[in-house]
Amino acid sequence: MPKRDLYFRTPIMNAAGMLGFAPDFRTLQTSEFLKNSEFSGTMGAFVTNPLSWRPRKVTAHPAVLEYPGGFLLHTGLPNPGFNATIKQYAHKWADSSLPIIVHLMADRPEETARMVESLEGVENVMAAELGFAPLLTDDIILTSLEMAMGELPLIVSLPAEQILRLAPRVMEAGAAAVSLSAPRGSLMTDDRSLITGRLYGPSLFPQSLETVRRLARIGIPVIGGGGVYKREQAEVMKEAGAIAVQLDAVLWRGGF
Numbered sequence: 001m002p003k004r005d006l007y008f009r010t011p012i013m014n015a016a017g018m019l020g021f022a023p024d025f026r027t028l029q030t031s032e033f034l035k036n037s038e039f040s041g042t043m044g045a046f047v048t049n050p051l052s053w054r055p056r057k058v059t060a061h062p063a064v065l066e067y068p069g070g071f072l073l074h075t076g077l078p079n080p081g082f083n084a085t086i087k088q089y090a091h092k093w094a095d096s097s098l099p100i101i102v103h104l105m106a107d108r109p110e111e112t113a114r115m116v117e118s119l120e121g122v123e124n125v126m127a128a129e130l131g132f133a134p135l136l137t138d139d140i141i142l143t144s145l146e147m148a149m150g151e152l153p154l155i156v157s158l159p160a161e162q163i164l165r166l167a168p169r170v171m172e173a174g175a176a177a178v179s180l181s182a183p184r185g186s187l188m189t190d191d192r193s194l195i196t197g198r199l200y201g202p203s204l205f206p207q208s209l210e211t212v213r214r215l216a217r218i219g220i221p222v223i224g225g226g227g228v229y230k231r232e233q234a235e236v237m238k239e240a241g242a243i244a245v246q247l248d249a250v251l252w253r254g255g256f
Contacts, residue, residue, distance in 0.1 A: 053114065116148040
């Protein structure tokens with residue numbers, strides 16, 4: 001079991017991929033959501049962009065495709081790789097007033113275990129959030145979690161289509177909590193190319209809220225998110241049982 005507790009001084013944080021690899025308070029202070037919410041203009045933690053063991057380049061065909069109620073984002077999750085990121089950002093994490101949750105691409109169990117073990121010695125890292133590529137088997141997800149168990153609390157991030165089935169199993173395997181990641185979908189471009197990516201937007205909120213409600217009813221500690229574009233929605237998600245709420249694309253809008 002983890003030797004450190006998972007605790008949020010305020011139940012609001014950013015979702016992975018929204019605000020970079022380290023807190024930038026110039027960005028956070030311009031968010032109308034954070035300034036005007038009941039959470040006194042601050043977050044309880046900062047979640048980094050997704051981070052892989054090896055460097056990843058941006059996809060050959062990045063895309064942002066709008067649809068009624070939201071948009072699809074396809075980037076390839078570019079990042080400098082684990083060691084380069086630690087070298088560049090560890091001192092910023094240590095100096096931050098916000099505890100850091102490092103989001104790891106956890107598709108390869110051995111690499112995931114190596115990254116989590118290294119993070120145990122990085123100052124001000126409070127937890128690791130494990131994210132997974134689509135279509136991975138349940139066994140790989142559980143193996144990555146089990147091999148990464150150590151001092152740091154582990155949050156397992158899964159989309160709605162997986163989380164209801166897998167949440168009880170990952171909690172039994174030692175996860176500190178689960179978080180609701182962006183669902184995936186596909187859209188056609190103007191040139192008739194089919195693009196698959198992560199979905200964001202206010203239309204996702206009813207499904208996200210129902211998922212949080214169902215998980216909380218069976219005693220799963222869940223970090224909600226997905227479609228939260230209003231302060232009232234964050235409050236409703238908390239009332240439904242979420243231990244915290246992650247904000248995604250609303251942080252790019254600068255208000256409502």
